[in-house]
Structures are given as structure tokens and as C-alpha cells.
Amino acid sequence: MLNRKDLLGIKELSVEEINLILDTAAGFKDVLGRDIKKVPTLRGRTTVNLFFEPSTRTRTSFELAAKRLSTDVINFSVPTSSVVKGESLIDTALTVQALGADFIIIRHSSSGVPHLLAKKLVASVINAGDGTNEHPTQALLDAFTINEKKGKIKGLKIAIVGDITHSRVAKSNIYSLTKLGARVRLIGPPTLIPKEIEGIGVDVFHDMELGMKDVDVVMMLRIQMERQGKGFFPSTEEYFKNWGLTLERLSLAKDDVIVMHPGPMNRGIEITSEIADGPKSVILDQVTNGIAVRMAVMYLLSGVRR
Amino acid sequence: MPKELMNKKDIDRALMRMAHEIIEKNRGTKKLCLVGIQRGGVHLAKRLALKIKQFEKKGIPVGLLDIALYRDDLNIRKEQPVVRRTEVPCEITDLKIVLVDDVLFTGRSIRAAMDALMDLGRPACIQLAVLIDRGHRELPIKADYVGKNIPTALSETVQVQLEEEGSEDKVILEKMAGEE
Numbered sequence: 001m002l003n004r005k006d007l008l009g010i011k012e013l014s015v016e017e018i019n020l021i022l023d024t025a026a027g028f029k030d031v032l033g034r035d036i037k038k039v040p041t042l043r044g045r046t047t048v049n050l051f052f053e054p055s056t057r058t059r060t061s062f063e064l065a066a067k068r069l070s071t072d073v074i075n076f077s078v079p080t081s082s083v084v085k086g087e088s089l090i091d092t093a094l095t096v097q098a099l100g101a102d103f104i105i106i107r108h109s110s111s112g113v114p115h116l117l118a119k120k121l122v123a124s125v126i127n128a129g130d131g132t133n134e135h136p137t138q139a140l141l142d143a144f145t146i147n148e149k150k151g152k153i154k155g156l157k158i159a160i161v162g163d164i165t166h167s168r169v170a171k172s173n174i175y176s177l178t179k180l181g182a183r184v185r186l187i188g189p190p191t192l193i194p195k196e197i198e199g200i201g202v203d204v205f206h207d208m209e210l211g212m213k214d215v216d217v218v219m220m221l222r223i224q225m226e227r228q229g230k231g232f233f234p235s236t237e238e239y240f241k242n243w244g245l246t247l248e249r250l251s252l253a254k255d256d257v258i259v260m261h262p263g264p265m266n267r268g269i270e271i272t273s274e275i276a277d278g279p280k281s282v283i284l285d286q287v288t289n290g291i292a293v294r295m296a297v298m299y300l301l302s303g304v305r306r
Numbered sequence: 307m308p309k310e311l312m313n314k315k316d317i318d319r320a321l322m323r324m325a326h327e328i329i330e331k332n333r334g335t336k337k338l339c340l341v342g343i344q345r346g347g348v349h350l351a352k353r354l355a356l357k358i359k360q361f362e363k364k365g366i367p368v369g370l371l372d373i374a375l376y377r378d379d380l381n382i383r384k385e386q387p388v389v390r391r392t393e394v395p396c397e398i399t400d401l402k403i404v405l406v407d408d409v410l411f412t413g414r415s416i417r418a419a420m421d422a423l424m425d426l427g428r429p430a431c432i433q434l435a436v437l438i439d440r441g442h443r444e445l446p447i448k449a450d451y452v453g454k455n456i457p458t459a460l461s462e463t464v465q466v467q468l469e470e471e472g473s474e475d476k477v478i479l480e481k482m483a484g485e486e
Binding site: 003024027028030031034035036038039041296300302303 | 374381382383384386388389391392393426
């Protein structure tokens, strides 16, 4: 059982809890395949999307998940809210809760914000990305997609390629995939991989050709353009030359390798279009599975606590 | 002391009769589809389909239905029920659906199952087959095919144990803990 009010990160989840979420998501994926893609499960409840950072796909995915569970959804976009008038974070959240929110989906540029709100609020808080800390639902949908395509996660060789240091997606995935028994390797420039990260049970490769050998799954990360010009890598051209995913590099992996990307993609910088749109890409499956996984998370957190 | 209400033979005979009744009432197997409610109903639906196939030499589709998302107590439960797969192998619109469950009690699961089915399509009709009817209905629901009617007290529980779940085939009646 998922005996918690909030989903803040993968770090604190047990293997059993992760598996429960993934199994539950399979039931919700059945729902998404029907003509009527909506269930009455959470009628009468309210979800608030509180996004302090731009996001299209995660916000839309949570919105759809919430609507398909029959909750009412309010999107609180920051530029139009009182936050620009200087309302504090906690006041904003308390206001949203007073409006009747049962679920608060939060994204914020500072790590730890969801954790702070979770302590202050009765509502369930779901972390939709906090700073460079975690993005738990992305890691869950990635695990779900790998499981769906490969039938297992245990023992698979999974490469995560790109800016590991600043990536909350990478961090959540490292936690979940190592817990689920995968052999995780990180590939990228030394400036973008934390020192001594091998200590948590992953391998590090700075040479992409070496790192790609025999992998079952390649998970590309977005090069965050806002980091460009800060000395982490010389130029986007140089980055592509060394760490971009090309057909030649992909051919070093297993024949049945799958390619993942959390989006949004920078085509021609971390991944070529022919791979992104090619037969090994499961990028669009990730998007669809994201809705099922988020429905599962909301459902499992929805037990009544009064 | 738990009391055994049905043994393996009793269950098999009851299912055999129910299979005959289903064919009789529907005049054969045309447009017929069995849908088992997770989990106990699923095994019984498969067994009924096998018997119908033996009698009529024609296979009929069997679906599995999970009703967790349609329950009427989701707003009061502390922990939500496990969600299992729903797999109905065909379009149910215009089919005659026989819902199969192990025990009919308050009728609330059947209400949920009917709502879940309706979201999958518009069946020609829905019939209900249960191995045990233990009474105490809270909704106006009645089974079309019953393996055995068993008068019970509210303080008792009825358990249908099946080989598919790793135990011996039997139905037992038990006093709930602390009610001796």
C-alpha cells in the first residue's frame, strides 16, 4: 500500500511502492485505450496545477490525468496570479487549499519547495519537478515504459546521457532504476556529471562510444540551453560531436535497444531527427504512459485522511 | 469453526447446471460473452466458458472486469483498492453479457460492474451469474443464475476458494473475528 499523503521523490519510495504504482498504472492504461477515456473514481475532488516554471507537457499530462479521474482542475499559472504582486509561496498554497484543492501539483525552480508545502498543507502534494532535485512522475513513467517494452527492468543495461548534474529527471531515474535492479551507466562530459557519483552504484563514461556498448535502453536528457555559455561545454556543435545520439553510436547498443527522451527535444544537439522519429524511439509512448502513471499516483494518494 | 458449504464436486455440479441454464435462457451461444469480475469471478467465468464449449462445441469470449475505479466507497476509504486489469476481448455493443462473480452480497459490486461495462459499450443486455447468493441486498439487484443460495448472518463471511488461486476448491462460512 502507498501509505502516504504526498509524492515528493523517488528517493524515499520502497521497491514495493514503486511496483504498486507501476502495476496500478497498467490498469489505467486500459482506460486510456477505450472510447470513453474517463472513470468516475475521484468525482467531487479538485486538482490545482501550481506551476512556477514553464511546462507544457508535464502540466498538460497532469491536467489530463486529473480530468480522466473526474476531478475538477484549476491551472494556476504564475504570471497571472498574485505571486507577481509578491504573495509568498506558502500564502499562495494556503489560498489554493482554501479554495478546496485536494491535490496540488507543484513545479518550482527551487529544490525542496514541494516538501515544504507538503508539511504545511492537508492536501496531497505531488512534485512535478523541483529545481535540480527530483521529478518523480517522469521516472515512474520511464520505468513503466521500459517495463512495457522490455518486460522487465532487473538486469537491463540502461544509459542516461547528458547533463546529469542539473537534471532532476536523471536523479529520479537513477533512484528508481537502481532500486528496480537495472545496471545504470551515466554518459556525459566530466563537467556535467557529479564527482564520485559511482558511490551510489552507477558506472560513469565520458566516452560515448564506450558507454553505448551493449545497452538495452538509452535515455537522452535535454541539454538545457540556459546552461550554455556557462563553461559546462564549449558549444552545442561540440556537444553534438561528442555526446549527441547518432545512428553510428546507436548501432553500438543491443539490436533491440530502445531510445527515450523526456522532452522537449533539441533535435540536432542531443539527438538526431532520424533517431527521434525512428523505429527504436519510444518517446511518444512515454507521453501516453505519463497520463496513466499520473492517474495511478493520484489514485493511490487519494485515500481519505480525516 | 469455519463450516464447509460446498466442496469441489458441489462447485463443479453447480457450474455445470449454470452453464446449461445460460445456454437455455439465451438459446445457444450466439452473441454471448462472459465477463468475470476481478478476481474470483474471472476464474468462474473461464470455467463456465469451458463447460459451455463442451456442451455446445462453440467457444465464447471471456472478459475480465476490474471494478475498483467504479466503487461507491472511494470517498470514504482510507486506502484505495488495488486496481487490476480490465480486458474484454471484443466490442460489447449489442452482445448479451453475462457478468460472473463469486459471491452476491450487498449488490454494490454489481452496480459498479454495470457502470464499468457501460463505459465499454452498449450491450444488448446484462445478466448475472453468481456461485453464491448470501442475501442482504442493499440495491435492487437479482441474479439470473445462482449456484447456491445460502442464508447468512451479517456477522458471517463467505469465502469462495479456488484452485486457480492456489487452494482447494471449496466454499466456507466463517464467523467474523471477535463475534464468537
